[in-house]
Each structure stands twice: as structure tokens, then as C-alpha cells.
Amino acid sequence: MPTTPLIAYAHVGKTFDAGRVVAVDDVSLEVAEGELLAIVGGSGSGKTTLLRLANRLIEADSGTITVEGEDVRNVDPILLRRRIGYVFQSGGLFPHLSVAGNIGITPKLLGTRPAEISVRVDELLDLVRLDRTPYRDRLPHELSGGQRQRVGVARALAARPRIMLMDEPFGALDPLTRDALGDDFRELHKKLGLTTVMITHDMTEAILLADRIAIMCDGRLLAQGTPAELSKSDDAYVGELLRTPRRQAERLSALLPREGAA
């Protein structure tokens, strides 16, 4: 297991509304190179704030965040965001741009020649497993939710980032699409050697996809570890989060005979 932290939070804090809302409270967390870390926690627990502090969409009030060894305060936010892919919950696609236009927007802003952008768009469509011919020229509203998320992932990868931040990327999808996209992303993460931080509400998804899970509660990092490590935690909230996947796994294995079994 690689050990170099690619992202490191040290005693990070963030409040809103003149200090009345504590969104992130003294969080220290490291994400190793090549790791897929899931952040799990209830609504309002600080997950999105924590994620956005890493690419300076939100600025920390206290503590230090380093990305690839550099304090993010010393990096131009635009340059920082080019090094970090970001996938929004709803895809966040530009509605008036085609699939190719959306995926090629970052290379275009970087001054890449149109012919090169076109090749890169095709490469990225292949990578996220969307057929070029029917989808290249479609507008976002002509795609299914799953296809939109695939385009969102392709767009985030366009500048060849080493790091991906994903805010509930598969949250709004039906379970089968969600499962397929999750598996595909896990493969991409490995193939491209990415380091990924992914927010999810769903502990089952976190267990199935992530190497490690960080659990947020009221702005604080309550626990972190591999699914096996977390399952040994005696914290009541961690136990509660693990109860549903555990119960589902037991019920499913009792109800579904194994494939190939009589």
C-alpha cells in the first residue's frame, strides 16, 4: 500500500455565518497516493465543505491543507483546480454545450488546438465507456442521468489530473446504474493511478468501492479506517452506519442462493 499522502488536512477548521455555523471542526486526515477514500456522514456533517477546501472552492479558517506536498494557500486556485478533477452530484454540465463541448472545455481554456481536443474527447469518451457516435454531439438534457455522470467524469479527467474529488457522483442514480458506474470508476481509478476522494451518503457503496472510509459527524472526523477496521469500532454512530449494510448482506445471502448452486 502506498504511503505518501497526496492530500493532507492538518487541524482544519471552517465556519460560516460569522462563526455561527461550524462546518468543519479541527479535521486532520491524510489521503495516500493511489487511494480511494470515501467520506460518509449525515446531511450537514461537513462533507462537501471538507472536499471543497482541498481545491480552494472554499478557503479554510484554520489549519493547513497540502496537495502533492504544497500548502494550497501558496498555489493559484485556478492552477490548483487544473490539477484536481471535480465531479458534481448532478453532473454540473453546461446545458448549452454538447457532450464534446463539455468534455473539451478545459483543454480549450488551456489553448489546446481543436484537432487535438477532438482526439482527446474521443479518448475520454472511450475511457468512460460512452459510444462516440450517438453521444458526442448530444446536449446534456438528451442523456440519461448515468450518461451525464459519465460525461462529468470524462470532463473532470480532461486535464489529466492525478487527483479526483467527487461529490456524491452516483447519488441520484437508480441502483443498477449506480453499481455499474461505481465499478467502472473503480477500474478507471486503478488504471489511471488516480487518488480519489468521494463523498457518499451510502455506507454500502463506500464499503464496496473505497479502500478507506472517513466518517464525518457535526463537522468532526469521527472515525477513519478500512471497512474491516471500522467494523471493530465501538463508537455507537459508526455501529449504526454499519448496521444497514451488515443486515442487508446477511438477508441477501440467506435469500439468494449462490449462482450455480442448485
Ligand SMILES: Nc1ncnc2c1ncn2[C@@H]1O[C@H](COP(=O)(O)OP(=O)(O)OP(=O)(O)O)[C@@H](O)[C@H]1O
Ligand atoms: N456557504 C455557506 N453558508 C453558510 N452555511 C453553509 C455554507 N455551506 C455550508 N454551510 C453549512 O455548513 C454545514 C456543513 O455543510 P456541508 O454542505 O459541508 O455538509 P454535507 O455533509 O456535505 O451535507 P449534504 O450531505 O447535505 O450535502 C451545514 O450546516 C451547512 O448548512
